[in-house]
Amino acid sequence: MSTLDKSDVEKIAFLARLGIDEQDIPEYATNLSNILDMVEQLDSVDTDGVKPMAHPLDAVQRLRADVVTESNDRENLQSHAPEVEQGLYLVPRVVE
């Protein structure tokens, strides 16, 4: 049995940058714990000799030729942005 507590839920929400309501936290904790329980159940299956699956389709990646196919579409693309200046997308200030 895995049980997530309030701080686990808050951490997961923070990592995913999701705003959650305080009152919903117990329900999230229960639901997420149930998911972990199911994964734990899967964990009990013997998977020795089973190749890890990277993709549900049994196919391999096709390779693209190294050719430039895109042209400058900045004006169109930036018309969807909330704010631009000197060709740059503007976002709230981030400094490390």
Next chain:
Amino acid sequence: MQWEVVIGLEIHVQLSTKSKIFSGASTAYGAEPNTQACTVDLGLPGVLPVFNGEALKKSVMFGLAVGAKINERSVFDRKNYFYPDSPKAYQISQLYYPIVGEGHIDIDMEDGTQKRIGVTRAHMEEDAGKSLHESFHGQTGIDLNRAGTPLLEIVSEPDMRSAKEAVAYMRKIHSIVRYLGVSDGNMQEGSFRCDANVSLRPKGQEEFGTRAELKNINSFRFVEKAINVEIERQMDILESGGTVTQETRLYDSEKNETRSMRSKEEANDYRYFPDPDLLPIVISADEIEAIRATLPELPDDKCARYMDQLGLSEKDAKALTIDRDMAEYYETVQQAVGDAKMAANWILGDVAAHNNKNGIEFKVCPVNAEQLSGLLKRVKDNTISGKIAKEVFEAMYAGEGDADTIIDKKGLKQITDTGAIEAIIDEVIANNPGQVAEFQSGKDKLIGFFVGHVMKASKGKANPGQVNQLLQQKLKP
């Protein structure tokens, strides 16, 4: 206490493809902001990445060059984090199944021995965009031209024990990627960057100490300085009984110090998982062998060949082979002139000195290999002396033309006419009766005085061998 330094490096090499790793946008450097950032690079809804085969080929070339195992099946994962220069909110990378497995390179130590440094792995990933923090009324400007540029991240084993070893390793990797042509290795443009993991442990202790990661160092000089100040910082902490915090630190080259970059609460938790937009990358053993067949001669092999076949010293052979362009320049000259030692002396001497002084690379040296060959041939056939050749070289470097043109124009052709040399010698003898008498009474060393005067009177053009011979005859009592 005696401390042992432990260093591991993560080097990000920009692969020199024309288009991005998952889109057909151009990777050319220096374009107007966001003119090379298409819908895939912007991570707009509904787009799909399509993998660039050239990035795979170049990654495999690197792996083969460091004797690594190439994984015939590799997988792209999503590395999740939020930062505005990464518009998808994840970076496509390879965590669990990288393209290149374990390999190694040998670095040269100061005492002349070699040390083997392990390469843990190398994986393909996409680069992020660029954030500009100045002059946007308190906002940050984002340029996504670089987003999606293919990178190969090369991770070393923690095998280095000093900043000098770390620099030697980094230089060797730089030399290899340039030889292979998988990257231009341009550090100013960010094509070759390095993160250094640095820790200390008491000498003799097996277990590693807590490490700090120094981010994004983009010059050989800064790597050495950054690691050394970080070693000092950690030593101060440990000596005074404290503990080192595991964290990311930034090197400030102006203050020559490292400082903490990320706060604890944002401790890395990237929640990697296989990218469902991309299928596994598969390359067959035959395809790998076909790539192996295209590998050029690498610096270590070239160096050995220069020593064995051309008879160069280890020092000269090493110096000539670090840079591929320099080695190619050398080989052209050596073959044209047929004198391995002479070509080496000139290229490592005058040519390298002029290039360094002017900050010019061999590829664009104003005196190209054919032109230098033309000059050295004139030394070999006694048209000019080695000393005059330096003067001609200066003029060639300044763009005054090829060797023959300059020799003609400046009248620098060596005087080999015995009569003409004799006339100058007679004059010098007549003007210096005192020295003649001294020489004849046994002061042999004065021959240098006479040679010097004759050469000066001929403006350096007399053939030194002939001058010597004729002087000996004429000065005999």
